Amino acid sequence: MRVEVDVPRCVASGQxxxxxxxxxxxxxxxGLVVLLNENPPAELHDAVRESATVCPAAAIxxxxx
Amino acid sequence: xxxxxAVPAFTLVRPQGAPLDPSPLYTELRATQPISRVSLWExxxxxxxxxxxxxxxxxxxNPAFSTDPTHPGSPKDTPQGPRGFFVNHDDPVHGMMxxxxxxxxxxxxxxxxxxxxxxxxxxxxxxxxxxxxxxDFVEHFALPLPSLVICELLxxxxxxxxxxxxxxxxxxxxxxxxxxxxxxxxxxxxxxxxLVETKHAKPGNDVITRLAAQADEGGITDQDAADLGAFLLLxxxxxxxxxxxxxxxxxxxxxxxxxxxxxxxxxxxxxxxxLLRYVSIVHGGLRRTAVEDVTIDGVTIRAGExxxxxxxxxxxxxxxxxxxxxxxxxxxxxxxxxxxxxGIHQCLGQPLARAELQIVLPExxxxxxxxxxxxxxxxxxxxxxxxxxxVVELPVTW
Numbered sequence: 001m002r003v004e005v006d007v008p009r010c011v012a013s014g015q016x017x018x019x020x021x022x023x024x025x026x027x028x029x030x031g032l033v034v035l036l037n038e039n040p041p042a043e044l045h046d047a048v049r050e051s052a053t054v055c056p057a058a059a060i061x062x063x064x065x
Numbered sequence: 066x067x068x069x070x071a072v073p074a075f076t077l078v079r080p081q082g083a084p085l086d087p088s089p090l091y092t093e094l095r096a097t098q099p100i101s102r103v104s105l106w107e108x109x110x111x112x113x114x115x116x117x118x119x120x121x122x123x124x125x126x127n128p129a130f131s132t133d134p135t136h137p138g139s140p141k142d143t144p145q146g147p148r149g150f151f152v153n154h155d156d157p158v159h160g161m162m163x164x165x166x167x168x169x170x171x172x173x174x175x176x177x178x179x180x181x182x183x184x185x186x187x188x189x190x191x192x193x194x195x196x197x198x199x200x201d202f203v204e205h206f207a208l209p210l211p212s213l214v215i216c217e218l219l220x221x222x223x224x225x226x227x228x229x230x231x232x233x234x235x236x237x238x239x240x241x242x243x244x245x246x247x248x249x250x251x252x253x254x255x256x257x258x259x260l261v262e263t264k265h266a267k268p269g270n271d272v273i274t275r276l277a278a279q280a281d282e283g284g285i286t287d288q289d290a291a292d293l294g295a296f297l298l299l300x301x302x303x304x305x306x307x308x309x310x311x312x313x314x315x316x317x318x319x320x321x322x323x324x325x326x327x328x329x330x331x332x333x334x335x336x337x338x339x340l341l342r343y344v345s346i347v348h349g350g351l352r353r354t355a356v357e358d359v360t361i362d363g364v365t366i367r368a369g370e371x372x373x374x375x376x377x378x379x380x381x382x383x384x385x386x387x388x389x390x391x392x393x394x395x396x397x398x399x400x401x402x403x404x405x406x407x408g409i410h411q412c413l414g415q416p417l418a419r420a421e422l423q424i425v426l427p428e429x430x431x432x433x434x435x436x437x438x439x440x441x442x443x444x445x446x447x448x449x450x451x452x453x454x455x456v457v458e459l460p461v462t463w
Contacts, residue, residue, distance in 0.1 A: 011160075011409050012167035014416045015400075018334075021172075031167035039152075054400055056411035058126065 001045050002063035004028035005035045009059040016060060023048055024060075033059060071112050075103040075373065077348060077450050084447045085315060085344065086390055091378040092117055100364040103373065105140055112140035112371030113364070114350075118386070118403070120362045122371055122437050123381035125407040130353035131155050132410055142452070150296045152410060159409065165279060166293060166413060169218070169272045175416040181217045182424045185210060190432050191243030197440035199460040203310050206429075207459070208234065211305035212298075214421060219257075219294050220264065220271025228256065230462045237303040239448060239457045253298070257291040272297070304346060305421055307448075307455030311344045313425055314445070314459065315392060317438055325394035326426050336394040337422045342402035343392050345377035349452030351406055376403040377454075433463040 003023065012031035016024035023044055025034040040048055052060040073090055080089055095116035103114045115124050124130050134141045134153050151162035168174070193205045212233045213226060220453065221229050233431055235241050256299035257273070264277040276290035285293075316323055325336045350373040355366045366372060371445040380402050381389040393399075405412035412418070429436065446457040 007176055011163065011411060012170065012413070013405075013411050014170065014172045015112070017172040018419075019400075026168075026171045026172075026173070030164050031169075031171040050400065056126070056407050058404075062112060 001040060001042075001048065003035060003038050003040060003048060004061045005033045006057075006059045006061065006065070007032055009057045011057045011059075013056050015054045015056075019051045019054070020044055020047040024051065072102045072104045072108070074107075075105050075112075075114070075350070077454075078448065079447065081240070082443065084445070085311070087348075087375070087378045087381055091375060092195055092381070095378060095382060097223075099120070100362055100366075105142075106379050110138070110140055110371060112138070112352075112373050113366055115361070115374050116378045116382070117384065118360070118379045118382035118401075119384070120377065121374045121403055122362050122407050124353060124374055125351065125403070127359060127408070128156065129355060129357045129359045130372060131356050132159075132353060134352070136354035136356075136369070136371075138369045138371045140352045140373050150292075163409075163413060165276065165285060165289075166272075166297075169275070170413055170416050175420050177418055178214070178217060178314070178417070179424060182214055182421055185213045185217075186425050186428050189213075190428065194433070194463060198462040202459040202461045203306065203456060204458065207306045207309040207313075208237065208302075209423060210309065211302050211421060214305075214417070215298050215301055218272050218417070219260070219297065220269045220273045221260065225256070229253070232256075233298055233302055236299075237306070239451075254291060254295055257294040258287060260294070261287045261290045297414070300412075302418065303453055303455070305418055307346045307453055308341070308344060308418070308422060309425055310456050310459050311346060311454070312340045312395050312422065313429060313436075314438065314456070315340060315344060316426070316430065317436065318442070319392050322392060322394050323430055326371075326430055330423075332394075333423050333427055334419070335396075335399065337347065337419060337426065338402065339392065339394045339396050339399040340426070341404040342380045342386070342396070342399050344454075345380045345402070345404045346374065346454045347404070347406075347452065348377040348454040350375040351383070351410075374403075376406065378379060436461060436463050 017026055023037050023040045025036055027034050027044045052062050076088055080086055085195050099117040100113055100115050102111045104111050115121050132153055151159050189206050189210055203325055212230055216229055232249040232253045236246050260273050261277050264274040268274040273294055278291050279285050280287050317408050325332055353372040355368050359366050359370045383389050405415045439462050448455045
């Protein structure tokens with residue numbers, strides 16, 4: 001799985017950070033998304049998929065291999 | 066079609082005997098005509114009502130639908146429309162205003178507030194149990210808790226908490242006159258502007274200090290900083306209070322599920338998501354106006370036409386949530402609810418709301434295992450005609 005984030009679209013709802021804190025964080029100055037791991041391990045895939053689904057701004061894109 | 070007498074009136078009234086379920090009118094429309102006209106202001110406006118979960122997300126996630134209430138077709142509740150703030154702007158203005166606050170609700174910043182939320186919960190529950198029974202759970206717990214949390218967030222000094230509480234109580238008082246609430250607003254606005262000035266000189270680790278710093282940099286004015294503080298009070302007080310009260314009623318009506326709210330961290334987090342879905346307090350519907358023609362689920366909504374998205378109805382959509390009218394605190398897809406909205410306007414304060422509910426609800430049932438509502442369910446005074454659903458009061462014993 002390959003993860004991409006579209007920072008300008010992010011609205012800082014924070015849901016991805018709650019669901020997958022090893023993959024997503026928020027930058028201190030404005031709370032927008034920071035991608036910590038663009039190739040997360042298999043055990044995190046479900047949480048990453050859920051993050052992409054609930055993201056209100058559709059700012060998380062997944063390339064599944 | 067728009068002025069047909071067959072168009073049903075938009076209503077907030079809940080079914081008799083099922084105060085937490087949506088109106089049967091909406092349940093029927095969702096099954097038969099999921100995007101259909103309803104009438105507002107006795108037929109002067111007939112916006113579209115979008116009742117399916119998938120269609121609701123399609124509308125709320127599409128920038129072709131504006132939240133600006135000054136559009137002529139905007140389905141606002143009164144011809145004058147609601148109070149301002151960035152919620153009523155589209156991007157890019159909305160995005161710039163929202164970003165003055167986004168860092169304040171970052172998950173890590175809200176986690177720093179958790180000990181304070183736990184302490185305030187403990188203090189208020191202790192005070193409650195010292196009252197004579199029955200006591201009003203809304204007045205003595207559900208309303209003061211979020212107001213005190215907002216004091217912590219904004220950096221209101223301890224000695225001013227009484228003043229802040231007293232005035233915020235009037236603003237959300239169901240029985241207050243328009244003049245009383247206007248006076249309370251004026252006092253709080255004046256207080257917050259003074260607080261911004263104080264924080265310039267004596268900064269702390271709080272929202273008003275950081276908004277005052279943004280004012281120093283020239284991005285916003287002191288008045289903007291004070292207004293944003295008032296907005297946070299407006300957005301986070303009554304909503305959280307009603308969510309606490311209605312969640313408590315819901316759990317007491319499903320005693321077999323109370324163990325879930327007393328479980329581990331992950332179990333509690335899941336239970337809170339299901340309560341958010343099931344209760345969906347913002348039942349007045351999210352309001353949009355199409356700025357271009359958009360086709361959703363085969364229905365073309367024309368530029369200029371209004372749309373109402375009743376999220377409490379979409380959150381009971383059986384196509385997405387199995388047995389949607391059942392409370393299931395272990396529901397796997399509960400987190401996909403629309404209780405905080407969806408799209409760029411989704412609730413900014415959701416990490417705080419989640420933290421409050423995750424701390425408060427288990428603590429209520431841990432501390433008060435014998436908690437009971439002191440009146441029969443059909444005597445509880447639900448707020449039938451307010452945009453945010455709730456109860457006027459909730460007499461309890463413990």
